[in-house]
Amino acid sequence: GAVVSQHPSWVICKSGTSVKIECRSLDFQATTMFWYRQFPKQSLMLMATSNEGSKATYEQGVEKDKFLINHASLTLSTLTVTSAHPEDSSFYICSAQVEAGNTIYFGEGSWLTVV
Amino acid sequence: GDSVTQMEGPVTLSEEAFLTINCTYTATGYPSLFWYVQYPGEGLQLLLKATKADDKGSNKGFEATYRKETTSFHLEKGSVQVSDSAVYFCALTLIYNQGGKLIFGQGTELSVKP
Numbered sequence: 001g002a003v004v005s006q007h008p009s010w011v012i013c014k015s016g017t018s019v020k021i022e023c024r025s026l027d028f029q030a031t032t033m034f035w036y037r038q039f040p041k042q043s044l045m046l047m048a049t050s051n052e053g054s055k056a057t058y059e060q061g062v063e064k065d066k067f068l069i070n071h072a073s074l075t076l077s078t079l080t081v082t083s084a085h086p087e088d089s090s091f092y093i094c095s096a097q098v099e100a101g102n103t104i105y106f107g108e109g110s111w112l113t114v115v
Numbered sequence: 116g117d118s119v120t121q122m123e124g125p126v127t128l129s130e131e132a133f134l135t136i137n138c139t140y141t142a143t144g145y146p147s148l149f150w151y152v153q154y155p156g157e158g159l160q161l162l163l164k165a166t167k168a169d170d171k172g173s174n175k176g177f178e179a180t181y182r183k184e185t186t187s188f189h190l191e192k193g194s195v196q197v198s199d200s201a202v203y204f205c206a207l208t209l210i211y212n213q214g215g216k217l218i219f220g221q222g223t224e225l226s227v228k229p
Contacts, residue, residue, distance in 0.1 A: 043219045046218075093159070106151075108158040109158060
């Protein structure tokens with residue numbers, strides 16, 4: 001079964017609204033989580049690295065005020081797309097690194113459509 | 116910059132056919148290389164990996180050899196099954212102990228017909 005769960009799997013929102021995507025590690029503690037996005041027929045691109053209890057580290061070109069990442073506990077990180085626009089429509093996927101280890105587990109991904 | 120290039124899909128094969136999915140990379144250092152698989156409706160799962168030149172990763176009948184001279188990490192399987200239908204991603208990381216910072220190829224969809 002899944003060890004990293006993302007919710008929601010699919011979301012449609014109106015332009016200008018905000019939407020939150022959750023990433024949970026189900027049976028382990030994850031000090032570090034990663035957020036990726038993928039446009040159709042393109043690579044998954046790392047957006048940010050999220051560390052529990054500290055500010056996320058964003059990759060170059062990713063707007064930190066638009067993509068708010070919160071890692072409030074060792075089992076939960078959230079990505080909030082603020083004031084969403086149609087160009088934010090994409091596949092978002094998180095991964096979680098097992099504490100003190102190199103093992104990485106990915107979530108199922110979340111499809112966001114902004115209309 | 117560092118990048119990964121995969122052959123475009125979709126790839127459609129008959130059951131028991133031989134599979135090759137090409138993957139080449141560009142990296143400034145000495146990357147670790149990975150193949151991930153994503154079955155319909157599921158998250159990415161690590162399929163195999165190799166951390167240095169000439170290493171061969173293998174799992175579930177799939178294998179890939181880290182070729183530094185050709186900067187390649189092609190995925191192969193001798194006899195595919197319908198259950199192998201999925202999207203396959205080649206990826207690299209330059210920081211092994213930060214394995215979550217991965218650079219992915221665009222993914223190759225494989226469809227295996229009975």
